[in-house]
Amino acid sequence: GQQLNQSPQSMFIQEGEDVSMNCTSSSIFNTWLWYKQDPGEGPVLLIALYKAGELTSNGRLTAQFGITRKDSFLNISASIPSDVGIYFCAGPNYGGSQGNLIFGKGTKLSVKP
Amino acid sequence: NAGVTQTPKFQVLKTGQSMTLQCAQDMNHEYMSWYRQDPGMGLRLIHYSVGAGITDQGEVPNGYNVSRSTTEDFPLRLLSAAPSQTSVYFCASSWKGDVYGYTFGSGTRLTVV
Numbered sequence: 001g002q003q004l005n006q007s008p009q010s011m012f013i014q015e016g017e018d019v020s021m022n023c024t025s026s027s028i029f030n031t032w033l034w035y036k037q038d039p040g041e042g043p044v045l046l047i048a049l050y051k052a053g054e055l056t057s058n059g060r061l062t063a064q065f066g067i068t069r070k071d072s073f074l075n076i077s078a079s080i081p082s083d084v085g086i087y088f089c090a091g092p093n094y095g096g097s098q099g100n101l102i103f104g105k106g107t108k109l110s111v112k113p
Numbered sequence: 114n115a116g117v118t119q120t121p122k123f124q125v126l127k128t129g130q131s132m133t134l135q136c137a138q139d140m141n142h143e144y145m146s147w148y149r150q151d152p153g154m155g156l157r158l159i160h161y162s163v164g165a166g167i168t169d170q171g172e173v174p175n176g177y178n179v180s181r182s183t184t185e186d187f188p189l190r191l192l193s194a195a196p197s198q199t200s201v202y203f204c205a206s207s208w209k210g211d212v213y214g215y216t217f218g219s220g221t222r223l224t225v226v
Contacts, residue, residue: 042217
């Protein structure tokens with residue numbers, strides 16, 4: 001079945017540093033999504049990508065839809081303490097009903113002030 | 114606009130007890146789903162609904178029942194709680210014009226002893 005592999009599993013960075021994380025799939029996706037989960041809260045959608053090669057920004061966040069359609073990348077520039085949380089990639093579950101999403105296991109980001 | 118509301122926020126059950134986790138959304142979203150989040154496992158789909166009266170199983174449906182009698186509500190029932198159901202449960206909704214743009218609730222943390 002479809003799987004999403006996120007790396008790294010966790011990151012410890014200094015405030016002000018840039019962050020890169022990625023997500024790879026065993027199959028092709030036509031949509032990639034990135035969510036962020038703050039401690040004790042539900043995930044919140046950050047960026048949605050709909051075309052191969054697409055590069056989309058949301059403030060200090062930039063995400064790219066890989067050309068092969070089997071990967072996606074999320075970059076955070078000039079990290080700040082409120083960037084702490086778990087970042088999930090997600091994509092459509094083509095084996096399920098329309099609207100089903102499958103999620104990666106997440107990248108946990110810690111920022112040292 | 115409250116978004117997606119989950120109740121209760123915390124619950125402790127004894128093995129074998131039953132309970133219902135409530136989920137309500139006020140955005141008139143057609144799609145609603147339940148996920149569970151376990152450490153290191155990401156988010157896994159339990160049950161899903163594309164509209165009132167229509168439900169479907171996700172990746173981990175065993176031990177859970179759902180119904181969707183109204184657009185707004187999508188309760189999740191545990192008929193006989195087991196320790197393996199200790200988890201954080203998230204309800205999410207989306208509208209058919211953006212089926213993958215989920216809005217999540219803030220979660221219910223369930224412990225089964």
